[in-house]
Amino acid sequence: MITDSVALETNGHEPSYLEYKGKHKGILGWILSTDHKRIGILYMCSVLTFFAMGVVFGFLMRLELIAPGKTIVNAETYNKFFTLHGVIMIFLFIIPAIPAIFGNFFLPILIGAKDVAFPRLNLFSWYLYITGGLLALMSIVMPGGPADTGWTFYIPYSVRTDTNVIYALMAAFVLGFSSILTGLNFITTVHRLRAPSMGWFKMPLSVWSFYATAWVQVLATPIIGITLLLVVIERVLHVGIFDPALGGDPVLYQHMFWIYSHPAVYIMILPGMGIVSEIIPVFAHRTIFGYKFIAFSSIAIALFGSLVWAHHMFTVGMSDAGEFIFSLLTMVVAIPSAIKVFNWTATLYKGSIELAPPMLYILAFIFLFSIGGLTGVMQGVIAIDIQVHNTSFIVGHFHYVMFGGTGFAFFAALHYWLPKMFGRMYNIKRAKVAFWIIFTGFNVLYFPMLIMGWLGMPRRYYDYLPQFHPYHFISTIGSWILIIGLIIMFTNFVISLRRGEKITKKNLWGGETLEWQIDTPPTFENFAEIPVVEDYPYVYKDNEIAVEEEKV
Amino acid sequence: MTTQAQVHSTEHVHRDDVGARLGMWLFLFTELILFGGMFLVYSVYRFTHQAEFHIAAKELNTLVGTFNTMVLLTSSMTMALSIVAIQRNNKRLSMFFQFLTILLAVFFLVNKFFEWSAEIHHGIYPGSETLLNEKSGKILFFGLYYVMTGLHGLHVIVGIILISVMMRFTSKGVVKHDDYIKLENTGLYWHLVDIIWIFLFPLFYLIT
Numbered sequence: 001m002i003t004d005s006v007a008l009e010t011n012g013h014e015p016s017y018l019e020y021k022g023k024h025k026g027i028l029g030w031i032l033s034t035d036h037k038r039i040g041i042l043y044m045c046s047v048l049t050f051f052a053m054g055v056v057f058g059f060l061m062r063l064e065l066i067a068p069g070k071t072i073v074n075a076e077t078y079n080k081f082f083t084l085h086g087v088i089m090i091f092l093f094i095i096p097a098i099p100a101i102f103g104n105f106f107l108p109i110l111i112g113a114k115d116v117a118f119p120r121l122n123l124f125s126w127y128l129y130i131t132g133g134l135l136a137l138m139s140i141v142m143p144g145g146p147a148d149t150g151w152t153f154y155i156p157y158s159v160r161t162d163t164n165v166i167y168a169l170m171a172a173f174v175l176g177f178s179s180i181l182t183g184l185n186f187i188t189t190v191h192r193l194r195a196p197s198m199g200w201f202k203m204p205l206s207v208w209s210f211y212a213t214a215w216v217q218v219l220a221t222p223i224i225g226i227t228l229l230l231v232v233i234e235r236v237l238h239v240g241i242f243d244p245a246l247g248g249d250p251v252l253y254q255h256m257f258w259i260y261s262h263p264a265v266y267i268m269i270l271p272g273m274g275i276v277s278e279i280i281p282v283f284a285h286r287t288i289f290g291y292k293f294i295a296f297s298s299i300a301i302a303l304f305g306s307l308v309w310a311h312h313m314f315t316v317g318m319s320d321a322g323e324f325i326f327s328l329l330t331m332v333v334a335i336p337s338a339i340k341v342f343n344w345t346a347t348l349y350k351g352s353i354e355l356a357p358p359m360l361y362i363l364a365f366i367f368l369f370s371i372g373g374l375t376g377v378m379q380g381v382i383a384i385d386i387q388v389h390n391t392s393f394i395v396g397h398f399h400y401v402m403f404g405g406t407g408f409a410f411f412a413a414l415h416y417w418l419p420k421m422f423g424r425m426y427n428i429k430r431a432k433v434a435f436w437i438i439f440t441g442f443n444v445l446y447f448p449m450l451i452m453g454w455l456g457m458p459r460r461y462y463d464y465l466p467q468f469h470p471y472h473f474i475s476t477i478g479s480w481i482l483i484i485g486l487i488i489m490f491t492n493f494v495i496s497l498r499r500g501e502k503i504t505k506k507n508l509w510g511g512e513t514l515e516w517q518i519d520t521p522p523t524f525e526n527f528a529e530i531p532v533v534e535d536y537p538y539v540y541k542d543n544e545i546a547v548e549e550e551k552v
Numbered sequence: 553m554t555t556q557a558q559v560h561s562t563e564h565v566h567r568d569d570v571g572a573r574l575g576m577w578l579f580l581f582t583e584l585i586l587f588g589g590m591f592l593v594y595s596v597y598r599f600t601h602q603a604e605f606h607i608a609a610k611e612l613n614t615l616v617g618t619f620n621t622m623v624l625l626t627s628s629m630t631m632a633l634s635i636v637a638i639q640r641n642n643k644r645l646s647m648f649f650q651f652l653t654i655l656l657a658v659f660f661l662v663n664k665f666f667e668w669s670a671e672i673h674h675g676i677y678p679g680s681e682t683l684l685n686e687k688s689g690k691i692l693f694f695g696l697y698y699v700m701t702g703l704h705g706l707h708v709i710v711g712i713i714l715i716s717v718m719m720r721f722t723s724k725g726v727v728k729h730d731d732y733i734k735l736e737n738t739g740l741y742w743h744l745v746d747i748i749w750i751f752l753f754p755l756f757y758l759i760t
Contacts (some may be wrong), residue, residue, distance in 0.1 A: 118575060185575070188575045192568055218578055222586040223586075230699065238679035239698060245689045259589075275604045
């Protein structure tokens with residue numbers, strides 16, 4: 001045992017991880033801590049900072065598009081805005097959001113462990129994340145300005161433009177490395193550190209989805225790493241690899257890019273689905289419907305999701321056979337996703353649904369994700385895809401999936417777990433108000449994109465024909481509503497951390513998973529002794545009995 | 553499963569050799585896929601520029617390549633022997649084999665250095681005028697040649713650093729006969745470096 005760390009005794013209670021005095025004091029006690037909970041909080045602070053920046057760039061883009069022609073910035077700056085918005089939101093927010101924050105904080109607790117398998121590696125991956133974030137920021141301030149290629153860095157423009165593409169590419173490379181290490185850590189943790197009594201089918205469903213995500217992170221990310229590195233090498237040393245002027249094939253770059261970046265979509269959505277499966281049974285007070293189907297559908301999504309990348313490229317020129325195969329596989333991915341949606345709605349059936357803030361976000365998730373998912377399946381059809389390719393229909397679609405899906409699941413997780421993490425409750429009423437504003441703003445912002453995309457509004461365009469003006473105008477108004485909602489939501493959290501009602505109750509919502517059996521906020525060691533898990537985590541016997549009685 | 557309950561100090565340090573090995577294998581997967589990406593690019597371009605790849609490969613020195621393959625294979629053997637030595641509690645022999653591995657790795661890099669200098673001397677390097685006037689297949693071949701062997705060389709350098717650290721660990725007794733997972737994982741990494749070369753060698757030197 002290490003003796004130089006003194007545990008603080010408070011009234012016979014173990015100190016929480018927030019009060020715990022380790023080797024270092026003050027800020028060093030956080031940025032040098034290998035405790036998975038503190039690393040989770042570090043991620044939370046940094047990820048939310050970048051999220052705020054991403055929102056700002058998105059807001060500026062929308063503001064520019066409020067009227068045709070030049071409104072606030074010139075076309076070049078607009079290109080930089082959407083590139084920054086994409087790079088920040090994808091690599092710095094949505095990929096690490098749920099796994100790095102809630103995965104780090106709750107994965108060990110959910111499986112009855114005291115930490116992840118490699119705590120120091122875990123801290124190292126946070127430092128990599130910060131390095132990647134700083135590189136992305138450097139691209140903004142260094143001479144040349146931020147990249148204007150879009151987050152896809154398509155060749156040949158990305159080797160020709162004078163902007164700081166290299167910084168952005170290196171940022172994505174380093175962030176990929178961080179993501180790989182987190183994934184590696186989670187896989188090992190799930191395999192090695194589950195409480196001895198926790199078999200695979202006693203794991204909470206969020207653990208299943210973190211596990212599936214981790215595999216995609218480990219197996220897909222190296223491809224984007226090497227691809228972006230090759231572009232950097234091509235830019236710096238003029239090695240001929242993808243640039244057609246040097247004999248390369250730009251379409252090959254697109255394949256390499258999407259071999260990672262499509263599975264990355266599932267890195268983003270799978271943890272969100274895990275959160276939904278976690279929260280629904282708690283607030284429906286009912287056993288989850290089809291536990292094994294949900295668990296295996298996570299794995300199926302991870303598997304099939306890795307084989308559909310070329311549906312991003314139906315218009316670049318591929319063999320017909322290739323297009324058919326990728327079209328078919330794209331349809332196949334919809335099956336496990338739909339299985340989940342059916343299971344969630346079946347869980348709600350005859351449950352006693354409690355509309356607490358986390359549940360509101362989850363119900364919105366199912367609604368918005370279904371819109372996003374169905375518009376996605378439409379694009380799997382080659383004929384439709386060629387019609388809507390590169391229009392704002394696509395932009396609407398993936399914001400419904402990514403923001404309406406993962407983003408809302410992330411907000412749900414914040415409302416669900418934040419009180420547990422800090423031992424302070426937020427204002428429920430204000431949270432509900434914020435939800436309705438966000439939900440309204442979201443639909444006002446993105447639904448017009450689907451319509452005008454269908455009518456032919458190209459994506460990433462700086463200017464547009466007057467006939468699209470009403471849609472753009474409504475959409476921009478929507479962005480303001482959404483941002484007001486976000487501000488209310490986050491202010492609510494910040495106020496709750498300082499002045500919120502203190503809670504010590506272990507089980508806030510009536511959940512059956514392990515995090516609700518430990519102190520609020522958790523102690524440094526999580527568990528005084530490794531818990532014994534008797535059944536799978538979503539058994540709500542009381543409610544089942546009530547339903548049975550009602551039948552009789 | 554028993555390992556996790558055993559040691560739990562306040563800093564959450566625990567020993568789990570199986571877990572450490574699992575983590576290392578996962579990391580090696582990512583390395584394989586990293587190089588796999590480049591092999592994918594290689595195979596696409598070789599398919600589209602068969603004749604030009606064939607001709608370009610003639611400019612590489614097969615003899616030096618073969619020699620380097622032997623050096624690297626031998627170094628893998630000495631690495632494995634160092635692990636066997638530590639298992640038998642022979643610290644000095646283990647360190648000797650680790651040192652030999654480093655020596656062979658350095659030897660490999662020196663060879664590589666002379667090989668690259670010779671090619672650069674002939675005007676074949678990325679962005680050179682000689683190369684840019686050639687057909688695109690040849691530009692791609694040499695682009696991939698420099699990038700792939702270069703990245704492999706970088707892995708050799710990392711390997712040398714890792715094995716040096718292991719030598720220090722062995723001498724200090726951090727790596728010992730009943731706790732040698734760090735050395736074993738370094739060994740796994742070194743074998744990966746070796747295996748990648750086993751694929752690089754025929755694909756660049758032997759397709760003439």
